[in-house]
Amino acid sequence: MRLFQEFTKGFVKENPVFVMALGLCPTLAVTSSVENAIGMGMAATFVLAFSNSIISLIKNLIPSKIRIPAYIVVIASFVTIVDMVMNAYFPEIHKNLGLFIPLIVVNCIILGRAEAFASKNNLLRSVIDGLGMGLGFTLALIVIGSIREILGAGQLLGYNILPATYKPVLVAILAPGAFLVMGILMGLMNLKKNK
Amino acid sequence: MSQIYAVSAAPHIKQKISVSSVMWQVALALTPALLAAVVFFGIRSLELTIYGILAAVITEALFQKIRQVPITVTDGSAVVTGMLISFNLNVASPWWLPVAGSVFAITIGKQIFGGLGHNPMNPALLGRAFLVASWPTLTTAGWTASAPFKNLFEGSINGLKNLPSNIPDVITSATPLGVAKALRDPAIISRDMAETVMNKLADMDTIRHLFWGNIGGCIGEVSAGLLLLGAAYLAYKHIIEWRIPVSYIATVFVLIYVFGGINGLFSASILLPVFHIFAGGLILGAFFMATDMVTSPVTKRGRYIFGIGCGIITVVIRLVGGYPEGVSYSILLMNIAVPLIDKYTVPKPFGEVRS
Amino acid sequence: MKYYLKLGFVLLIITVIASGILAFINSFTEPIIKFNEQKQKEEARREVHPEAASFDSIGTINNETITVYAARAENDSLIGYTFLAVKYGYSSDVKTMVGLRSDLSINKIKIISQAETPGLGANCTKPEFQEKFSNLKYDNLLVDKDGGNITSITGATITTRTITNSIKEAFDNLDPVLKNTKTEEVTE
Incomplete structure (x- = not known):
């Protein structure tokens, strides 16, 4: 039961984007469509799960003075793996996400979970935490991405879901739209929490 | 607290003005320009302005009801916002354009910050920026000249009638x-x-x-002279x-x-x-x-x-x-x-x- | 001192392991990535010359930034040329694959990559827009706002003009390269 809570806490209660406000740069940058949001979310989840597990395994071998560089090397390796594999097998998504794949290295969620969780917990719990947080991040990206894609392009996952007479609110898929949608969602979550 | 309120050194003079009287007088001062727009562009400009005002007022009332704060739409500030948004539009705009602008201006531009007095930016301008970013082709292209009274003054759309004909x-x-x-x-x-x-x-x-005002442009900016008339009135009233x-x-x-x-x-x-x-x-x-x-x-x-x-x-x-x-x-x-x-x-x- | 040597040693081990793993994975993905890139370019060329059977490089123009390819049919006869025109538009480099017939009229163009404003300049990827370039010759490459026949994308004259001018600039330097291939042309 405790493990299950460890898994689901990242979805809403400790959602990395809406509650902890971590990893906002990719959140703002890649959520102009749901497809990109899913691609980015899955890539980050993959990195998060594996970096958490490796760091949990080697936590006792690393002197605390050099733990941050050691974590970064581990994270950067997995990010590079994701970058190469995506480029080889999903070139379309890789092209869209572009620079933001390598930038997963400096995504605060990943180093944050390594430092705050994986370095203090065992392998199983670390993997569960990584998966949960990663999926929470993905969920947040998908929510923002769907709102922006529906409003800004009248589409969802590339399919037209609104009638042709709908004139898209272009600003939603431009940069200001990302800030607006994320800000409003964060505000609504706080409103609900404070009630 | 005193630091917030005492902007200049004493003595302070008290004036008998309120938000409500100020806003209604601004609306009044904008009316001559609106009349000019009706003359030059037709009744459509009045319609668009009314859509903008209605949308602004209704949005403000709804939002304040949801926030459970006193409803203050009678102070006229939403009316002015709606008016200014419509003034920034092309007369050929569809009806929903001023509506969308007003809804955005009132919610995101004003109420989300806590209502009148708390907004960091002018809500009407924010509404306009939203419209320009969202529907750039509707808000920045295809300006219409003043059709019915086009020949009232001998100049055409931009007074450039007598130009060489090979101009692009x-x-x-x-x-x-x-x-x-x-x-x-x-x-x-x-x-x-x-x-x-x-x-x-x-x-x-x-x-x-x-x-x-015999030029192409958006509804409210068409006649500089009548806008100045309204401005002179507001300046006279110290608004x-x-x-x-x-x-x-x-x-x-x-x-x-x-x-x-x-x-x-x-x-x-x-x-x-x-x-x-x-x-x-x-x-x-x-x-x-x-x-x-x-x-x-x-x-x-x-x-x-x-x-x-x-x-x-x-x-x-x-x-x-x-x-x-x-x-x-x-x-x-x-x-x-x-x-x-x-x-x-x-x-x-x-x-x-x-x- | 010994402690610091140990720290360095630990980091060294971690990085060595990491680079080993990365090198191993890279050996798998690199050929695929290369192959994909080639295939993409090949497909883009075929896009503007669907009837061509093969393409071969015949030289470079514009300070070797643009490679011109000759498109050949099954029997090796020349049916046209392709090149990738690049120019900075409103907010990004717009890359246009251009397919010319052997009489130097445009067969088709295809926008390969761009990051112009969504809803405005980004509309240049729509087929309706790209079709407007078909059958044009050098002299007709002019946007309507400048007196030509290419209807510009609503609200995105700059992008339209960029695409037009990028093709035009490549055209300007095309002659020397084409002269080399004229001799190889199979007469029918």
């Missing part, structure tokens, strides 16, 4: 500022022709048309104060005179700055938007800085930016700077000992 299309279908912008791009128009057109722009005839509009317009005048010509510094005729003042939304922006009490500085020095800043940004956008007109963005940008301006221009109380 862009020159004859744009707003006056669109023309002024196109002249600066050698890829569009040759140097010689640019000079001919430039002389036409900086011409008493053109300026007369701009002043009365708007002169420092912001005067420093704003003076800055535009000087900068256009220095940099506006196409043959280097000081090559512009003295009438070119006059053209730039009456064309576009400068009069509307300087008198009715930049002077918004909530979003402009409270100190006197601050107001000069605010006006000069608006002027500089406007001229930079008009001469070298991507858009032909920069009034709305310049005011929005300076709105953001207001807390900073206020912070550095607080007057020193008399007799205070320096610590």
Whole structure:
């Protein structure tokens, strides 16, 4: 039961984007469509799960003075793996996400979970935490991405879901739209929490 | 607390004004310009304005009901916002455009910050920025000339009727500022022709048309003369104060005179700055938007800085930016700077000992 | 001192392991990535010359930034040329694959990559827009706002003009390269 809570806490209660406000740069940058949001979310989840597990395994071998560089090397390796594999097998998504794949290295969620969780917990719990947080991040990206894609392009996952007479609110898929949608969602979550 | 309220040293004079009376008088002052729009563009401009006002008022009432705070739509501030948003539109806009602008302006621009008095930026301008970013083709292209009274004055859409006929299309279908912008791009128009057109722009005839409003453009900016009439009324009633509009317009005048010509510094005729003042939304922006009490500085020095800043940004956008007109963005940008301006221009109380 | 050597040693081990793993994976993915890139370019060329059977490089123009390819049919006869025109538009480099027939009229163009404003300049990827370039010759490459026949994308004259001019600039330098291939042309 405790493990299950460890898994689901990242979805809403400790959602990395809406509650902890971590990893906002990719959140703002890649959520102009749901497809990109899913691609980015899955890539980050993959990195998060594996970096958490490796760091949990080697936590006792690393002197605390050099733990941050050691974590970064581990994270950067997995990010590079994701970058190469995506480029080889999903070139379309890789092209869209572009620079933001390598930038997963400096995504605060990943180093944050390594430092705050994986370095203090065992392998199983670390993997569960990584998966949960990663999926929470993905969920947040998908929510923002769907709102922006529906409003800004009248589409969802590339399919037209609104009638042709709908004139898209272009600003939603431009940069200001990302800030607006994320800000409003964060505000609504706080409103609900404070009630 | 005293630091927040005491902006200048005592004694303070109390005036009998309220938000409500101020806002209704602003609405009244905007009416002559609206009448001009009806005359030049037809009844459609009145319809669009009413859509904008209704949407603004209903949104404000709904939002305040949801927030469970007193409903204050009768103070007229939502009416002014709705009016100004419609004033920024092309008369050929669909009905939902002013509605969308008003809803955005009231929710995101105003109520989300806590309602009137808490908004950092002018809600109407924010609504306009939202419309321009969202539907750029509907808000920035296809300006219509004043159809029914097109021949009332002998000039056509931009007073450029007697131009050489081989001038490219862009020159004859744009707003006056669109023309002024196109002249600066050698890829569009040759140097010689640019000079001919430039002389036409900086011409008493053109300026007369701009002043009365027989030009292409959006609903509210069409007649500079009637906007000035409204502004004069507000100034007489001490609702708007002169420092912001005067420093704003003076800055535009000087900068256009220095940099506006196409043959280097000081090559512009003295009438070119006059053209730039009456064309576009400068009069509307300087008198009715930049002077918004909530979003402009409270100190006197601050107001000069605010006006000069608006002027500089406007001229930079008009001469070298991507858009032909920069009034709305310049005011929005300076709105953001207001807390900073206020912070550095607080007057020193008399007799205070320096610590 | 010994402690610091140990720290360095630990980091060294971690990085060595990491680079070993990365090198191993790279050996798998690199050929695929290369192959994909080639295939993409090949497909883009075929896009503007669907009837061509093969393409071969015949030289470079514009300071070797643009490689011109000759498109050949099954029997090796020349049916046209392709090149990738690149120019900075409103907010990004717009890359246009251009297919010319052997009489130097445009067969088709295809926008390969761009990051112009969504809803405005980004509309240049729509087929309706790209079709407007078909059958044009050098002299007709002019946007309507400048007196030509290419209807510009609503609200995105700059992008339209960029695409037009990028093709034009490549055209300007095309002659020397084409002269080399004229001799190889199979007469029918």
